[in-house]
Amino acid sequence: MKLFDQFIGYEHKVWIKTHKLHLGVGGLAIALLAVIATLTITGNKSTFGVSTNISFKHTTANIKRQTVSKSASVTLSNNSAEPTPPPVKPGNSIASVAQVTSPSIANSSSTTISSSATSIQATAPTQTSPPPPPTIQQEFPNDYPAKWADVPLNSVVDTWGMDNRESVSYTAWKVYETFGDMPYGWGNANQWINNAIATGIPTGTIPKVDAVAIVPNAMPYGMSYWVDAVNGFQITVSSYNLDGTGNYNVETITPSSAFQYIYFK
Numbered sequence: 001m002k003l004f005d006q007f008i009g010y011e012h013k014v015w016i017k018t019h020k021l022h023l024g025v026g027g028l029a030i031a032l033l034a035v036i037a038t039l040t041i042t043g044n045k046s047t048f049g050v051s052t053n054i055s056f057k058h059t060t061a062n063i064k065r066q067t068v069s070k071s072a073s074v075t076l077s078n079n080s081a082e083p084t085p086p087p088v089k090p091g092n093s094i095a096s097v098a099q100v101t102s103p104s105i106a107n108s109s110s111t112t113i114s115s116s117a118t119s120i121q122a123t124a125p126t127q128t129s130p131p132p133p134p135t136i137q138q139e140f141p142n143d144y145p146a147k148w149a150d151v152p153l154n155s156v157v158d159t160w161g162m163d164n165r166e167s168v169s170y171t172a173w174k175v176y177e178t179f180g181d182m183p184y185g186w187g188n189a190n191q192w193i194n195n196a197i198a199t200g201i202p203t204g205t206i207p208k209v210d211a212v213a214i215v216p217n218a219m220p221y222g223m224s225y226w227v228d229a230v231n232g233f234q235i236t237v238s239s240y241n242l243d244g245t246g247n248y249n250v251e252t253i254t255p256s257s258a259f260q261y262i263y264f265k
Helices: 002-081 094-099 103-123 167-179 189-199
Strands: 212-215 223-231 234-240 248-253 260-262
Touching: 167 189, 167 212, 167 223, 167 234, 189 212, 189 223, 189 260, 223 248
Parallel strands: none
Antiparallel strands: 212 223, 212 260, 223 234, 234 248
């Protein structure tokens, strides 16, 4: 009996110890599970907190970036729609300012400028230089050849044996220019009437255009003229060396009875 009681007591003790051990191990396991749960919960909270913060920060950054982008786009859009024109410096034209604006503004500016320019051209008085003074041309210009006219008086002999810039040299040139022929060597003016009669060329006292007028007793050697026009009792004649200086002269006169004429044609 005692042995049984001892055995039962021993078994009871073993069971109690084993139960305690189980309780201890179970408690330890529970404690470990509690620690693991705590760490897991803490980790999740920490992870959630970090991810939430990161997500929130990322979302905030995106919102800021979108806001900046929208602000920039609005600013650029506003700037492109209504650009501030640069200040016009002296010497800059309106067209140069319009070139730096947007195409629509440039087009409207160019249209305005063109319209303004057109209206200015249409309304502004035309400024022209004053007309040059009228050129006074002689009715009978001098066509005596320069090879004789531009050298000193009596310095060369012409084609017909006359001294240059003398009255007979000029009338000999006019006969040749007008009719294509002039006799050579007729000498001084006071010799021409006789030379004409001797050659069979008509002479007379009635003035005619393209006739040679001779005043035999003028000056020491006579004077010859070319008849350019006849108007009633007046005639217009041209000559050289009338004043003794070898110059060209045109005058309208009423001829005296001393005038005689040679009609080459």
